[in-house]
Amino acid sequence: MRILIIEDDAATAAYIKKGLAEAGHVADIAARGDDGLHMAREAGYHALIVDRMLPKLDGLALIAALRAADVKTPALILSALGEVGERIKGLRAGGDDYLPKPFAFSELLARIEALTRRSTASAETQTRLTVGDLEMNLLTREVSRAGRPVNLQPREFRLLEYLMRHSNQVVTRTMLLENVWDYHFDPQTNVIDVHISRLRGKIDKHFDAPLLNTVRGAGYMLRENKV
């Protein structure tokens, strides 16, 4: 993927670029808002990483300008301002995701990849999700693996649905909290892990190959383990 990093702090920008390169993506850096705006409009990028506090042009204003110019590239906003109000402002300005600093790179990577996946697949037309022999029917709300029905509670269903929509991608705990439970908070204990292990008990335990993997230091991934 081609990603544009609009960030005035050279160290952070270099760090992100390096991490993205190691994950197989190509990244360009713009240190100023006006440069970033220009580059985002001209060269077609798959995703943008925009710092909120930029010299010459505020990150939110930049995104708003892009959206006004009909540039639909998904944008992730990086900001030292982490409060909910700021997050909402960022999303309203046309941003697609919001990550407060300091951030774990794995979180950034997971979210960027999720963003691009979101924009390519059109969720409305799908009625079924499939990962390996795991099948989910979005209309009947039925789940089965290897033909055997799996009984899930509503929240477990939502959790599995999110994981399936992001199959083969890293899904962080924060992403799950935000998207499956729709709250931004910091759990003292890792309750998410418990939910995941409950889900595992239902979809992986009595079957041959585990689909729900733990990605150390990052989160989880639903993926068919091909030998």
Next chain:
Amino acid sequence: MTAQVDATIDNEIDLLAARYERGGVEGMAQLIAARVRRQQSQATGEWIYLLTTAAFRPLVGNLNQWPRNATADAGRIEFDLLVDEQGVERHLARARVFALPGRYRLLVGKDVKQLTEAKRRIVQALTWGSAFMLVLAFAGGLAVSRRAVRKIEALNQTTRRIMSGDLSRRVPLTTANDDFDQVAENLNRMLDRIQLLMEDIRRVSDNIAHDLRTPLARLRQRLEEARLHADGDSNADAGGYLESAIREADSLLSTFNALLRIARIEAGQTQTGFAVVDVSALARDVAEFYEALAEEKQQRLEATVEPGIALQGERDLIFQALANVIDNALKYAPAGSVIRVSLLRLRADAVISVADHGPGIPTESRELVFRRFYRLDQSRSSAGNGLGLSLVQAVVELHGGRIELADNHPGLKVVIKLPMGGDG
């Protein structure tokens, strides 16, 4: 005063003029004579009348001759009046003279001695009175200000000593209960609060330094070990230490973030993000979220949620607060026990309660547990940064609510009351 006399004289002249118009000089002369007679019979009176010919020959009146200094034909004059035979007692008179048609001259005036006498007496009284009042005022003012200055100086002295470091001092109060005592009382209260805050800061700084030094030291250790292993052989080992170091760093960051968040909430910075929050749905969500953990720990989480309870607030903060409380309950309650979560409406409040059968919190610690980094002795070793309840209190206060800790016989019951408000 002179103006008044002149006005009176003019009035009298008007009367005489009216008579003159009706009865001519004869009529006027008769009136003058009548006036003079009346004054004489009353033995009092200050009026002076004199009607003369053009050559100053007196015709009628009570003045024996035209005043020598009255040279003009018309105008106002003042002259000396001799009132006794010997010519000793002199009064001052004020009069108006004018020439009448037919070449008569008329003088109408008043003996102003009494007036001047009165004037002199009034001035004298005023002067003495003023002098007396001035002295009194001066003496009184001096006394009052001396007292005031003394009290202010006492205040100053105390505050100077306090500023130079002795925070335990307080301003002395007298029994007078006057304004100064009010000021002193308020100052003392302020000092109490400042002392408390400073103690808080000191304690928090100490605790922060203490609580964060250990993880930082651990962090450093891990990194050192990673460096050791990275230099030499197995990268895998180094990786493990680095993992651990990153986890430690994350935990530190999370603590700092929590501190910042609490500080921001306490400073009221987040109140701008208030919107309508469906607390019923929120409570069900939290319970459902933690139900998985309860199951794993072989506890039971029971939630009784009254539907339709909503209020103005910040959704994520309320969720965080409730999550912290339930998290604590699950952490400390024994296996096999029940944790009861309930939400109901009580008059104008939304009341959330979380009751467990864990060890509870002793009465003497119930105020203390809300302080930053406070850990009860028995929970010092368990996971957590000691900020959970501080954040809960900050959130509850931001929403204008109250939090109480009670005995659950056995265990702990946490009760949070949030006003539902009709003000919006």
